[in-house]
Amino acid sequence: MRITHTLLAVLAALSLAAGASEPPAAAAPAAAAAAAAAAPKALSSTADHSKFKELQQSFKSGPEVTKACLSCHTEAARQIHKTKHWTWEFVNPENKQKLGKKHVVNNFCTATPSNEKFCASCHVGYGMENAKTFDYTSETNVDCLVCHDTTGAYKKLPGLAGHPTYKDIEFPAKSGKIAKAVDLPKVAQNVGKTSRATCGACHFYGGGGDAVKHGDLDSSLKMPAKYLDVHMDAKGLNFSCATCHATQGHNIPGSRYTPTGKAEDTAHMRGKENKGNPATCQSCHGAAPHKAKERLNTHTDKIACQTCHVPQYARGNNPTKMSWDWSTAGKLGPEGKRMTIKDASGHHDKYDSNKGNFTYEGDVVPEYAWLNGKVRYTLLGDPVNTQGVTRINEYYGSASDGQSRIWPLKVFRGKQPYDLDTKSLLVPHTAVGYGEKDDSGYWANYKWDAALKAGAAAAGQPFSGKFDFVATEMSWPITHMVAPKADALTCTQCHAKDGRLHAIKGVYIPRRDANGMLDLVGWLLAAATLLGVGIHGGLRVYLGRKG
Amino acid sequence: MLKIVGSFVAGIAFTGVLAWNMAGGLMFHEHLSPFGVEETVARIQQNIQVAGKGWALAGLRFPAKAVQADGGNALPVIMVEACSTKYSGPILNEDSVKYLSILMPCKISVYKKNDGKTYIGAMNAGLMGQMFGPLVGEIMKEVAADQAKFIIMDPSKPTPQIIYPKAAGGGAGGGGGSGC
Numbered sequence: 119m120r121i122t123h124t125l126l127a128v129l130a131a132l133s134l135a136a137g138a139s140e141p142p143a144a145a146a147p148a149a150a151a152a153a154a155a156a157a158p159k160a161l162s163s164t165a166d167h168s169k170f171k172e173l174q175q176s177f178k179s180g181p182e183v184t185k186a187c188l189s190c191h192t193e194a195a196r197q198i199h200k201t202k203h204w205t206w207e208f209v210n211p212e213n214k215q216k217l218g219k220k221h222v223v224n225n226f227c228t229a230t231p232s233n234e235k236f237c238a239s240c241h242v243g244y245g246m247e248n249a250k251t252f253d254y255t256s257e258t259n260v261d262c263l264v265c266h267d268t269t270g271a272y273k274k275l276p277g278l279a280g281h282p283t284y285k286d287i288e289f290p291a292k293s294g295k296i297a298k299a300v301d302l303p304k305v306a307q308n309v310g311k312t313s314r315a316t317c318g319a320c321h322f323y324g325g326g327g328d329a330v331k332h333g334d335l336d337s338s339l340k341m342p343a344k345y346l347d348v349h350m351d352a353k354g355l356n357f358s359c360a361t362c363h364a365t366q367g368h369n370i371p372g373s374r375y376t377p378t379g380k381a382e383d384t385a386h387m388r389g390k391e392n393k394g395n396p397a398t399c400q401s402c403h404g405a406a407p408h409k410a411k412e413r414l415n416t417h418t419d420k421i422a423c424q425t426c427h428v429p430q431y432a433r434g435n436n437p438t439k440m441s442w443d444w445s446t447a448g449k450l451g452p453e454g455k456r457m458t459i460k461d462a463s464g465h466h467d468k469y470d471s472n473k474g475n476f477t478y479e480g481d482v483v484p485e486y487a488w489l490n491g492k493v494r495y496t497l498l499g500d501p502v503n504t505q506g507v508t509r510i511n512e513y514y515g516s517a518s519d520g521q522s523r524i525w526p527l528k529v530f531r532g533k534q535p536y537d538l539d540t541k542s543l544l545v546p547h548t549a550v551g552y553g554e555k556d557d558s559g560y561w562a563n564y565k566w567d568a569a570l571k572a573g574a575a576a577a578g579q580p581f582s583g584k585f586d587f588v589a590t591e592m593s594w595p596i597t598h599m600v601a602p603k604a605d606a607l608t609c610t611q612c613h614a615k616d617g618r619l620h621a622i623k624g625v626y627i628p629r630r631d632a633n634g635m636l637d638l639v640g641w642l643l644a645a646a647t648l649l650g651v652g653i654h655g656g657l658r659v660y661l662g663r664k665g
Numbered sequence: 666m667l668k669i670v671g672s673f674v675a676g677i678a679f680t681g682v683l684a685w686n687m688a689g690g691l692m693f694h695e696h697l698s699p700f701g702v703e704e705t706v707a708r709i710q711q712n713i714q715v716a717g718k719g720w721a722l723a724g725l726r727f728p729a730k731a732v733q734a735d736g737g738n739a740l741p742v743i744m745v746e747a748c749s750t751k752y753s754g755p756i757l758n759e760d761s762v763k764y765l766s767i768l769m770p771c772k773i774s775v776y777k778k779n780d781g782k783t784y785i786g787a788m789n790a791g792l793m794g795q796m797f798g799p800l801v802g803e804i805m806k807e808v809a810a811d812q813a814k815f816i817i818m819d820p821s822k823p824t825p826q827i828i829y830p831k832a833a834g835g836g837a838g839g840g841g842g843s844g845c
Contacts, residue, residue: 344736345736430738460826461826462700462704462706462708463827464827480741481741483779604737605738611779616780617779
């Protein structure tokens with residue numbers, strides 16, 4: 119009893135002491151804030167850039183910041199110079215096609231020639247007004263901040279040739295909205311590793327807006343939930359883009375210009391062995407990842423992981439653009455001004471005078487095709503198919519080449535201008551630089567002739583003056599937005615008559631490829647067996663009774 | 666005699682199994698929509714609004730969002746709810762069939778399947794109504810006729826926009842419409 123009393127007394131004393139030590143409720147937030155302010159910054163890096171004297175300057179321009187960065191990171195710019203993020207150029211080793219943003223045409227905004235001041239908001243450099251004349255040897259024109267900003271305040275606005283704004287400006291022009299000047303010292307002193315936000319600043323917004331281009335990359339991946347991507351799940355594994363796109367010397371692996379159709383079959387340690395593209399599922403998971411359901415491992419030789427594990431794309435509540443018809447652009451509103459018309463959701467335009475008609479879709483079921491990693495683009499000067507659909511890019515692959523897997527694709531369909539004489543695609547000059555007056559820009563005057571003439575001149579291609587619009591398709595392999603395994607495709611979604619893989623040729627898929635005659639023979643055999651068993655059993659009963 | 670009784674019982678059993686298997690398909694019907702999920706919903710809402718006879722939008726629900734919120738994935742499903750007091754009133758005033766209030770408001774479901782196409786699913790109100798006596802049968806017959814008009818997709822009409830109920834709170838919810 120005495121012990122109990124003693125314990126109770128001690129507990130009471132402790133609780134009183136605890137109560138006495140608590141600050142008044144109202145004072146708690148202030149105290150916490152003061153403590154947080156006094157506490158040193160919790161950095162995962164070994165360097166606090168805000169303490170570097172080189173960065174404690176009142177920078178007036180991006181190149182000034184780069185100069186400071188290069189005083190320590192001496193090789194960074196030269197590394198960047200070798201990447202397609204800088205050169206906008208990539209030569210396909212397979213067919214020697216010159217690709218990269220400097221050369222390719224797509225069926226979204228089409229191409230960069232004549233539009234660089236606008237497009238260069240996604241160039242890792244400053245001052246790209248013309249991709250042909252830009253100084254690719256300049257080190258200080260490399261933009262370190264666009265990839266290494268951690269504040270989220272660094273924005274490169276379209277029309278400024280790759281520069282952020284250094285003063286407060288009205289943006290878009292005549293909108294009444296003010297874009298604040300970037301606080302360069304603050305951004306420079308807070309640089310760090312790349313993140314989903316920095317990569318996403320361009321890759322989530324490709325094609326002219328959030329979720330427009332890729333379908334499996336949009337702003338919902340900045341802080342995704344597990345349902346959207348098991349690897350990037352912000353409360354789970356929290357992968358950054360660079361976790362998979364493991365970078366060496368600023369060269370980032372994983373590109374649709376040289377996709378890996380059939381990855382190495384064994385998991386490997388990144389950075390320790392060079393066994394191919396680290397941005398593949400197999401580089402971590404190997405080729406036999408299904409421990410509980412080994413039957414599934416027999417599929418991995420022919421089916422890309424993404425086919426089952428990315429059941430739909432554009433799942434993050436951001437519908438992706440699925441078609442774009444340039445041929446209807448240029449219709450103006452009642453006052454002769456640009457007009458937009460919303461789609462059924464009320465959230466996206468289905469028509470814009472600047473661009474024509476669009477369609478958007480969320481939770482899109484992919485199309486599927488064999489991919490072996492080889493791809494050919496329709497470039498400026500290449501002939502188009504005026505009687506059918508021109509493929510902007512054509513991925514190769516087949517069931518029999520031993521190099522292919524079945525991949526999910528976003529197939530983007532559009533109509534875009536081509537020259538009636540040369541029968542090749544044309545580049546419209548659409549956007550003009552910020553604050554500039556340029557009558558040839560389509561978005562300024564809605565004159566196709568002038569826009570196509572200016573675009574052709576910038577691209578160095580002939581323009582006959584006669585043009586029309588041709589139907590095009592462009593494919594985008596789907597690889598992000600990996601769903602939890604419980605949401606992967608089930609067997610019957612492919613093994614069915616009209617299942618997901620109904621269009622895949624060259625491989626026998628049970629149930630999909632059922633043969634009516636074979637099935638009938640099978641059922642007849644089963645029926646005959648049953649009948650035989652019945653007769654046999656009946657005879658035994660009958661003869662048994664008869665004795 | 667045994668053969669006759671046996672055959673009779675076997676016939677009843679066969680009919681029972683057949684009815685059991687077919688009942689689900691008879692109670693509900695499904696149609697392919699030429700439009701995407703959102704446009705289909707918007708067009709159904711527009712049809713309901715011009716239907717007259719007291720019909721009004723009663724809500725919009727997003728059951729697949731609840732699956733997302735719980736960490737999973739489901740293809741989009743949007744349920745359009747509509748109600749007409751002209752039809753609901755007599756049923757709600759009759760004690761013997763008041764339990765049918767659990768079927769209110771009328772729902773039309775719009776969803777995407779794994780083939781990437783959009784479908785419209787609805788209850789076969791006419792057939793179901795016949796199971797609950799003449800009062801309900803007559804009302805549901807008219808409801809079924811109206812429902813058939815709700816799901817007419819006329820591509821010649823311009824695309825309307827979805828009407829989101831003011832009380833919609835995101836997630837799976839989204840009731841709070843008017844009408845009933």
